Amino acid sequence: MVILHVKRGDKSIFLYETQLNTLVRDIIANIIVIYNGRLKVERICSEMESLALHGTMLPPNMIGLTDEQIEELKLVDEWGDRCIPSGGFIFNKDIYGRRNGKQPLTNMQELIKKTIADAKALIASKELIAKNECLTQKQIQQAISLLKGCCTIIYPMKLPPHDVIRMEFDNIEDLSGTHASLEVIEPQLAQLWFSGKEMDPDQKLSTYLGRNDKCKVIVKLQKKSEGAPSREAVISEESRKELMLLAYKKQEEWKKLEQNDDDDYLNSPWADNNQMKRSFQGIRGNISWKP
Known part of the structure; x- marks a missing residue:
């Protein structure tokens, strides 16, 4: 088995295990699923931290408005009245006006924090690379399942359909206009580079690595529009x-x-x-x- 140390720029992302007779095209497809999956887990974890502090998201037409504006426009958060955290809530106003302020109780907050830590541990780059462990699609799904299960326990009635966490779980998230959209790489725009050269998707991995099926090499993940990545430093x-x-x-x-x-x-x-x-x-x- 061949171990690919996948990097994005100078940042180590994860290790990926494959075989020499695998097409580069298939390797890129699998790496992109894992790479984008990691980003999804990180986005969900970030939003769940806000969920633990300020409850569910307000409807899109209420986000960013002051209490006076909401009252003047006679807007009502109907989903906020339906989606009450298990055991009740404490009011903790969101100064950014994104969430309704119905903070889950302390024990539920601790559950969210623990679940986030467990999910991040499954995809942790530095720890896995230090242990020489490869990241798989199965681990990504496990992390997402953990986070989804936590939300189901706290909100048995499910989160509002406009909450970005639920949209992430349903794979209908809209990242347009956000920084996250710049990080995601579309499969058709992905490239792999090895030893300063772009790897041809129609070639097998053995074309670049020879017959040594027990090696570990560094490959760099790029978008087509980004050109050639920077070379690895001569010394560490x-x-x-x-x-x-x-x-x-x-x-x-x-x-x-x-x-x-x-x-x-x-x-x-x-x-x-x-x-x-x-x-x-x-x-x-x-x-x-x-x-």
């Missing part, structure tokens, strides 16, 4: 820091040498004219013969 970040530290120590040593007097060497033992005489007499150190 840790090695670079060690070299910089060594250079700094050398520089400090040279500074100290420059500050010394030119005749400072005369105080050294090897510059003593009487050293040889004393060595023949068996005398060590400076001895005064005067009383």
